[in-house]
Amino acid sequence: MLTKTYGSAVQGVNANTITIEVVVSQGTLFYVVGLADNAIKESQQRIESALKFRGYRMPRTKVVVNMAPADVRKEGSAYDLPIALGILHASQQLNTERLGEYIIMGELALDGSLRPIRGVLPIAIQARKEGFKGFILPRENAQEAAIVNNLDVIPVDSMQQAIDFFEGREEIAPLRIDTRDVFQHTVNQYTADFADVQGQENIKRALEIAAAGGHNAIMIGPPGAGKTMLAKRLPSILPLLSMQEALETTKIHSVAGKLGTNASLLTTRPFRAPHHTISDVALVGGGSNPQPGEISLSHNGVLFLDELPEFKRTVLEVMRQPLEERRVTISRAKVSIEFPANFMLIASMNPCPCGYYNHPEKECVCGPGVVQRYLNKVSGPLLDRIDLHVEVTPVTFDQMTETRKSESSADIQQRVEKARAVQSDRFKDFSDIHSNAMMPSQMVKDICQINTAGRALLKTAMERLGLSARAYDRILKVARTIADLAGTEEIRIEHLAEAIQYRSLDREGWAG
Structure with a gap:
């Protein structure tokens, strides 16, 4: 007897429906065909144990399980449940005509209970689509699956409960979630707030500019100056996630298995801070069955690289293309998968190996040329993609003991939202440009025009400070964002002056 059940295979951040055909016929042995990996082939032992534990029998005849389309690779243990139900139906131990109406997924324990799986959200979206x-x-x-509307999500604890549902012995009410209500009540709930940070007003201002224009930033300063603490609070001043952004972000975390159990829609911007020992593949994504890396898990959020020069050179260099294209493409012999990677890069570093170069009180003990060699660990092409270079100085005792409350993230976020609204209107005719940081060079010339006094100031700054040519466009983009925060259409001389000071690492002689 031929039985068909339906599962799903996740590729990238999308899912493809898999038809699972089961035939029980004369003969012996158990066969799984259709490019199944070892985890699927090992399902025979889990299924047989689960069936016996629940009082069913494993057919002692020939059982063939075909997973179509046969040229698409299937991986993981999530096909246990649809294969088990297909075997029961094909051997006439399950009496139902409704198997073909549902996508069925779940890993079986030896006692027939179900364990959670990954990639549920893209599977649910595809199930509704089909x-x-x-x-x-x-x-x-x-x-997680109930985020998708107009689809009956049937939660089960065991294979037996699924059998009882199909045979009508147990009614299971579909789980329903008002996605928009959940989104509105949980969006923007961050535990870290800029109100907790005493002093460092200039750094807060720089991060506000970065958030307003979508600019990448690097903070240079001695240990203990507050670089990490400030970076962790950056997501709290970014614009609120839209529903579309929340779904995109949740899909990526679902595929990577990062949502955890009983998780629903992600409503806060992600903040990822990988250790500097991370590998190229872990950062960008990959593997035999390509999985998203840290840059994709940071999509619509912040990727924080602490102690930037300590990262391997190859790890940093693989970020260059994703920073420009805001996506990463992973190619294999038979498949090419694209993961979104629209993130803000925030990096931090000490100015030298000992950490105290340019410190106002402590003396640097690094030898001649050591500081420059340390900074050279970060390549020019990578720094070219970082708009703001911010020097961080230690907080004084008076600032630490200040009783006056600092400005909250909510207040800063309001200004950021207004600036982003101006940019949304400015780039409404461009589908791939949403913020000032995304502007190509030709657009910078048209949108970031400056007057005669501004050109004179910029020329003087580039000559006296020894700024590199790559700093020119970056300064204009940042000045445009500062003008947006100020609510002016014209880029004024004070906006340019502030933007110029955020190019520390471009100055000749900065490192001695």
């Missing part, structure tokens, strides 16, 4: 009535899956994943 007109399936519902999605049967482990209870721990139900909250």
